[in-house]
Amino acid sequence: MSLIVQKFGGSSVADAESIKRVARRIVATKAQGHDVVVAVSAMGDTTDELIELARSVTESPDPREMDMLLTTGERISMALLAMAIKALGVDARSYTGSQAGMMTDSHHGAARIVDVSPDRLREALDEGAIAIVAGFQGFNRDSKDITTLGRGGSDTTAVALAAALNADVCEIYTDVDGVFTADPRVVSKAHKVDVVTFEEMLELAAAGAKVLHIRAVEYARRHGVTLHVRSSFADKEGTLVVATRGENMEEPIITGVAGDLSEGKITVVGVPDIPGKAAEIFTIVAGTGANIDMIVQNVSAAVSGLTDISFTLPKTDGDKTLAALREAQSTVGFADLAYDDNIGKLSVVGGGMRTNAGVSAQLFTALFEAGINMDMISTSEIRISVITRGEDLNRAVSAVHTAFGLDGEVEAIVYAGTGR
Numbered sequence: 001m002s003l004i005v006q007k008f009g010g011s012s013v014a015d016a017e018s019i020k021r022v023a024r025r026i027v028a029t030k031a032q033g034h035d036v037v038v039a040v041s042a043m044g045d046t047t048d049e050l051i052e053l054a055r056s057v058t059e060s061p062d063p064r065e066m067d068m069l070l071t072t073g074e075r076i077s078m079a080l081l082a083m084a085i086k087a088l089g090v091d092a093r094s095y096t097g098s099q100a101g102m103m104t105d106s107h108h109g110a111a112r113i114v115d116v117s118p119d120r121l122r123e124a125l126d127e128g129a130i131a132i133v134a135g136f137q138g139f140n141r142d143s144k145d146i147t148t149l150g151r152g153g154s155d156t157t158a159v160a161l162a163a164a165l166n167a168d169v170c171e172i173y174t175d176v177d178g179v180f181t182a183d184p185r186v187v188s189k190a191h192k193v194d195v196v197t198f199e200e201m202l203e204l205a206a207a208g209a210k211v212l213h214i215r216a217v218e219y220a221r222r223h224g225v226t227l228h229v230r231s232s233f234a235d236k237e238g239t240l241v242v243a244t245r246g247e248n249m250e251e252p253i254i255t256g257v258a259g260d261l262s263e264g265k266i267t268v269v270g271v272p273d274i275p276g277k278a279a280e281i282f283t284i285v286a287g288t289g290a291n292i293d294m295i296v297q298n299v300s301a302a303v304s305g306l307t308d309i310s311f312t313l314p315k316t317d318g319d320k321t322l323a324a325l326r327e328a329q330s331t332v333g334f335a336d337l338a339y340d341d342n343i344g345k346l347s348v349v350g351g352g353m354r355t356n357a358g359v360s361a362q363l364f365t366a367l368f369e370a371g372i373n374m375d376m377i378s379t380s381e382i383r384i385s386v387i388t389r390g391e392d393l394n395r396a397v398s399a400v401h402t403a404f405g406l407d408g409e410v411e412a413i414v415y416a417g418t419g420r
């Protein structure tokens with residue numbers, strides 16, 4: 001007998017009918033003789049709606065109260081799912097993150113898991129029940145407060161449970177058939193890949209392919225959890241995330257193309273080109289807790305001895321970072337600050353890039369032929385990212401997908417969801 005952890009995302013449990021459909025699927029797994037633990041997300045776009053509700057009460061909601069509010073979403077779906085399973089004649093019990101032993105640090109809104117003690121889940125399994133766990137939430141022992149793991153964090157809940165319970169597989173059920181060569185909502189000719197490596201999936205997730213939460217991928221890699229991303233709407237094999245491809249499986253040069261509209265760009269204008277200034281600027285930025293991504297320093301103009309430094313960061317970190325820099329303007333001695341919140345980041349990712357020259361040339365040619373201008377460029381061993389105008393991003397992703405020969409024969413299916 002094996003133990004399977006199944007995670008169902010918001011679009012898979014968007015309404016009562018969907019919850020009943022998911023319940024039947026879970027019961028079918030149990031009927032095959034497996035122990036089943038389920039992690040579930042809030043119904044549909046509930047989390048977004050709760051965030052909007054909070055913002056309509058105050059512009060800057062208190063982080064502790066925000067977590068109290070957002071965790072209610074998953075409590076609704078977990079209880080309804082347990083009820084639906086019981087109605088099918090199978091025992092099921094729902095647990096909040098804290099009841100499931102999901103211990104985190106105290107960082108509201110972005111808590112990290114520090115320990116998982118799933119004693120109550122084991123008890124439920126031993127008694128033949130299905131355990132349903134509220135995704136995306138945990139508990140901090142010191143503050144005794146409820147926390148959330150960050151948007152998309154239910155994937156990480158599932159993987160952490162799979163690791164703690166030594167599950168045979170962690171199945172991530174979603175509204176598409178698996179991991180595709182691009183977001184099927186953007187590129188209709190994207191095709192599903194059967195296998196992707198942890199390394200590639202980490203780069204894709206970091207580049208904006210939200211099909212898996214990046215921390216879930218990191219966690220799975222570290223703990224050797226087998227991940228299977230698949231559709232909750234169809235009975236098909238999805239995508240396996242593995243440590244390495246089989247010996248006979250050739251590494252594709254490009255595994256996928258990702259787009260990201262969540263970042264903005266800050267330019268610090270007229271920075272004195274002397275040692276220590278970049279250190280000063282980025283120490284201030286680090287102090288805000290902002291997660292910076294790409295950095296570009298322009299060549300300084302010989303006459304003035306001044307340079308510009310640009311960097312990208314999540315739009316959600318934009319305001320606080322600008323405020324912190326503005327406050328230090330006279331000490332650092334830069335001339336001005338500019339903020340551009342209409343940028344898009346396109347990334348191509350593939351393990352085979354390491355051993356193939358000319359990928360950058362092909363990428364830049366494809367963008368040039370599509371008439372798309374690039375602003376910044378950054379690379380890792382297996383990824384190249386470029387910044388475009390926000391409105392050009394989707395067109396750029398499609399053009400690059402075609403140029404690298406990734407277009408599939410048939411149209412990709414998107415079963416549900418609003419893509420929020």
Ligand code: ADP
Pocket residue numbers: 008009010011012041152173174175176178179180181182183184185208209210211212256414417419420
């Ligand atoms: P869930 O609610 O199940 O967690 P998400 O919305 O978080 O689902 O993630 C699934 C969505 O991720 C898909 O509907 C798709 O639009 C998007 N996506 C982005 N990039 C990719 C990709 N490369 N492969 C598959 N889906 C992708």
Ligand code: ASP
Pocket residue numbers: 009010041042047048073135136150151152153154155
């Ligand atoms: N409900 C949370 C969110 O929308 C967590 C998740 O679905 O993974 O971000």
Ligand code: MG
Pocket residue numbers: 009152155210211212213
């Ligand atoms: Mg998700």
